[in-house]
Amino acid sequence: MNIRHSLLRSLKHARRATEDFLVAFKTPADWTHQAAPGTNHALWVVGHLGVVDNFFIAAVDPPRRKKHARLQELCTMGTEPQSSADVYPPAEEALAYMRERRTELLALLDTLTDEDLDRPMQPGTPAFLPDVGSVFEAAIWHEGMHAGQVSIARRSLGHRPLR
Numbered sequence: 162m163n164i165r166h167s168l169l170r171s172l173k174h175a176r177r178a179t180e181d182f183l184v185a186f187k188t189p190a191d192w193t194h195q196a197a198p199g200t201n202h203a204l205w206v207v208g209h210l211g212v213v214d215n216f217f218i219a220a221v222d223p224p225r226r227k228k229h230a231r232l233q234e235l236c237t238m239g240t241e242p243q244s245s246a247d248v249y250p251p252a253e254e255a256l257a258y259m260r261e262r263r264t265e266l267l268a269l270l271d272t273l274t275d276e277d278l279d280r281p282m283q284p285g286t287p288a289f290l291p292d293v294g295s296v297f298e299a300a301i302w303h304e305g306m307h308a309g310q311v312s313i314a315r316r317s318l319g320h321r322p323l324r
């Protein structure tokens with residue numbers, strides 16, 4: 162098995178699941194619905210996935226970084242989801258950023274060799290990212306965790322399971 166192809170396949174599969182869940186969110190109230198107080202809503206997750214993909218991209222190839230200042234401010238790790246949709250950019254804008262950053266992450270992975278994936282990360286990179294390949298592994302499990310949060314918000318709005 163080619164690890165790069167496996168990572169590409171898993172990244173695409175994880176994003177398809179997230180996108181399938183996101184179809185249910187139509188109104189600003191849907192996008193900021195929290196299944197329980199303090200939980201992540203779909204709009205925060207969308208912004209967060211874009212911000213974190215951008216972080217992963219920059220960790221491997223800094224010139225490919227493309228920040229979205231507002232989403233960075235609102236959706237980075239440790240921020241609290243805000244209940245008002247007016248605080249956030251429109252859902253379409255956040256979705257476009259999330260999708261563009263994932264497209265760039267996939268394009269970056271497509272340029273790498275197995276030897277590149279084994280290359281150690283630069284000093285100062287978080288310990289859970291010891292090598293370039295681990296960046297893409299982290300993007301997979303990170304997506305799955307947040308897709309689960311979106312799924313719960315979706316279900317708490319009364320939608321039936323997809324799978």
